[in-house]
Amino acid sequence: MSKVSSELAAKLKQSTEFNAEACYHCGTCTALCPMGYEVLPRKLFREAMLGLEEKVKARIPEIYQCLLCRMCEENCPQDVHIAENVRYLRNLINKEEMNLIK
Numbered sequence: 001m002s003k004v005s006s007e008l009a010a011k012l013k014q015s016t017e018f019n020a021e022a023c024y025h026c027g028t029c030t031a032l033c034p035m036g037y038e039v040l041p042r043k044l045f046r047e048a049m050l051g052l053e054e055k056v057k058a059r060i061p062e063i064y065q066c067l068l069c070r071m072c073e074e075n076c077p078q079d080v081h082i083a084e085n086v087r088y089l090r091n092l093i094n095k096e097e098m099n100l101i102k
């Protein structure tokens with residue numbers, strides 16, 4: 001079972017930069033990603049919002065390989081700022097906040 005970080009969940013909830021709460025998992029973003037990501041962004045963001053730190057850590061390679069090209073968010077019906085969310089998670093990892101890297 002993945003370790004739950006209430007600190008991570010609270011941080012994302014309070015953030016004015018990270019906006020994935022409106023995502024309803026339609027899959028449009030996945031279909032348009034040139035990297036062929038099956039989990040970015042919808043599963044990643046859900047896991048992060050739930051504070052599933054170990055699952056987010058397991059996706060660090062994809063978080064850094066994301067091109068930030070925004071193809072995914074062009075047709076997002078919920079206006080989720082996907083690339084900015086990925087960038088936000090990178091910043092958390094870079095700062096070693098939320099114990100995302102140990």
Ligand code: SF4
Nearest residue numbers: 023025026027029076
């Ligand atoms: S396109 Fe938007 S609403 Fe649909 S799964 Fe992706 S992020 Fe969520």
Ligand code: SF4
Nearest residue numbers: 033066067069070072
């Ligand atoms: S920003 Fe990242 S997740 Fe979105 S389409 Fe580009 S490579 Fe894929």
